[in-house]
Amino acid sequence: MLENINDVLSLGILVVIILICIYYTFSIFSKHHEIKLMELESEYYDYNDNDGEDQYL
Numbered sequence: 001m002l003e004n005i006n007d008v009l010s011l012g013i014l015v016v017i018i019l020i021c022i023y024y025t026f027s028i029f030s031k032h033h034e035i036k037l038m039e040l041e042s043e044y045y046d047y048n049d050n051d052g053e054d055q056y057l
Contacts, residue, residue, distance in 0.1 A: 002008055 002011065
């Protein structure tokens with residue numbers, strides 16, 4: 001258990017490190033998701049642009 005100040009400090013530092021890791025993991029997944037959505041949107045509008053050109057030929 002927590003017997004002295006060193007144990008409390010060690011636990012506090014461990015909690016801070018875990019929270020930082022969770023934050024960075026979330027931010028990386030968020031950025032990858034945003035990039036994937038931007039690519040999907042770009043492909044969608046590119047497909048519609050190409051579809052419209054074929055219609056009037």
